[in-house]
Amino acid sequence: MAGVRFDEAYLTQLLAKRKEWTKRGVKAGHGGDFNLKSDMDRDCSTSIKRIKSSKKKHEKIFGTPPISDRYLCALKQGIDTKNLPEWLVNYINEDDELATAITTKNFIPESPHKKRLVDLAKDPTLLTGRKATPTQKAKRASPEHFIQVRIFYLLERDYPFEYQFIKAVPNGGLRLDSVGYEMLAEGQKKGSLDIDIDLPKGCYHGMKLEVKSENGVLSLMQKEKLELLSNIGYHTTFKKGFDNCWIAIMNYLALPLFDNKTKISE
Numbered sequence: 159m160a161g162v163r164f165d166e167a168y169l170t171q172l173l174a175k176r177k178e179w180t181k182r183g184v185k186a187g188h189g190g191d192f193n194l195k196s197d198m199d200r201d202c203s204t205s206i207k208r209i210k211s212s213k214k215k216h217e218k219i220f221g222t223p224p225i226s227d228r229y230l231c232a233l234k235q236g237i238d239t240k241n242l243p244e245w246l247v248n249y250i251n252e253d254d255e256l257a258t259a260i261t262t263k264n265f266i267p268e269s270p271h272k273k274r275l276v277d278l279a280k281d282p283t284l285l286t287g288r289k290a291t292p293t294q295k296a297k298r299a300s301p302e303h304f305i306q307v308r309i310f311y312l313l314e315r316d317y318p319f320e321y322q323f324i325k326a327v328p329n330g331g332l333r334l335d336s337v338g339y340e341m342l343a344e345g346q347k348k349g350s351l352d353i354d355i356d357l358p359k360g361c362y363h364g365m366k367l368e369v370k371s372e373n374g375v376l377s378l379m380q381k382e383k384l385e386l387l388s389n390i391g392y393h394t395t396f397k398k399g400f401d402n403c404w405i406a407i408m409n410y411l412a413l414p415l416f417d418n419k420t421k422i423s424e
Contacts, residue, residue, distance in 0.1 A: 349379025360413035360420035368396035
């Protein structure tokens with residue numbers, strides 16, 4: 159992993175120091191002379207200079223810069239996963255772009271779902287919450303928020319066609335009274351469910367899913383909305399936790415295209 163955390167400027171500075179030490183007769187840690195030729199022209203996979211050169215060459219030919227597998231492996235090993243949920247660690251190990259965004263300052267993924275996972279990887283208290291301290295403000299836990307972030311991250315990654323027809327409905331969250339008034343004036347309605355799937359499947363016109371954390375409960379308005387939409391031909395359900403929400407979505411997407419007869423048995 160030598161060099162993974164160092165940029166080219168640091169390596170240039172280090173080389174200058176070693177040249178100076180060599181002039182003064184200072185020896186390397188192994189007791190011999192510093193290998194200045196190796197320092198000037200490293201040929202290892204974690205050499206910043208070599209990676210930059212390789213990226214430029216690949217980008218010129220193919221239009222996109224690659225990142226070597228060994229370099230990515232080193233990046234992932236350098237990520238502090240001690241306080242991260244297991245599912246996020248798995249995503250990082252599976253998704254090279256996510257790992258690169260977490261470890262590379264100026265690399266920003268296009269996906270808003272990946273961006274939010276990067277935020278979480280850098281600050282796990284976004285999920286768990288945090289009590290106020292003399293130097294930090296309190297932070298509310300956001301379990302339902304990250305359930306939806308995970309859902310849309312996986313849909314975008316693994317179900318790109320279906321992803322186009324699935325959207326979240328912005329009902330929750332803190333906002334100014336004036337903004338809330340404007341949203342109501344624009345047509346937002348209380349009790350609207352969290353996720354819309356605008357794909358007719360089986361005997362259903364689409365699916366409406368209300369997402370809850372493990373301790374979440376339905377409001378009266380949400381119960382009424384679930385029943386109302388079910389009565390006019392939608393598959394409606396509410397689920398607690400990511401696993402149950404994801405299974406519900408997968409069960410719906412597994413239905414045949416609209417045939418006006420196939421139902422989901424729950």
